[in-house]
């Protein structure tokens with residue numbers, strides 16, 4: 706499933722391909738995505754893609770008077786292709802831009818293609834999203850104040866998109882390991898120092914994943930644009946039963962938190 710780093714890598718790959726280009730047409734082959742593709746989308750021709758932003762896992766193509774909102778869902782990918790490239794089974798949406806087109810492939814159809822006139826932040830799907838972890842607004846003070854009212858475990862707090870957006874299961878485990886915080890610790894019990902370490906760890910972890918995905922950027926130019934080939938070396942994620950890479954003495958443990966697996970080192974992340 707595409708996570709924040711994959712979406713950010715996608716954004717960076719698409720930006721130089723699309724920004725400044727005029728939309729020349731739209732093709733919707735399957736409007737039944739996670740939400741029906743609105744008819745407004747069919748009337749986008751003539752608008753210019755001014756910039757591409759990301760909010761959480763949503764890509765926002767700024768068209769001046771509104772935004773085309775794209776989400777990759779569980780299985781979506783975006784590619785830039787020559788116009789006229791034959792569509793395959795799961796190629797549901799094309800945005801034509803003169804000598805190239807942006808194509809959404811989404812076998813499971815949990816992705817989204819939406820339009821909002823004006824400010825994208827006002828869209829109901831975006832309005833309640835939490836702080837962006839890679840922004841300067843996400844810092845020790847902000848994390849400290851955000852966590853005060855929550856006795857839920859810090860791992861689950863981090864993964865709650867209404868608090869902090871886009872920190873998925875892998876990145877939550879990895880960040881807590883880097884910050885040496887027990888994933889079960891109640892969020893409100895974190896000290897200011899722990900909030901400082903954790904906010905930095907989240908940024909480091911996400912940036913590392915974005916860098917690891919950077920090698921897929923070239924795919925957006927060619928025919929095969931599968932983003933999200935992240936060959937990362939994890940500290941604890943998916944390493945239950947193996948020796949901790951830091952302390953080299955304890956064994957990484959796995960536990961369940963809210964139906965999700967959490968990985969941690971009982972020595973490095975003491976209660």
Ligand SMILES: [Zn+2]
Pocket residue numbers: 949950951952953954955970971972973974
């Ligand atoms: Zn350890």
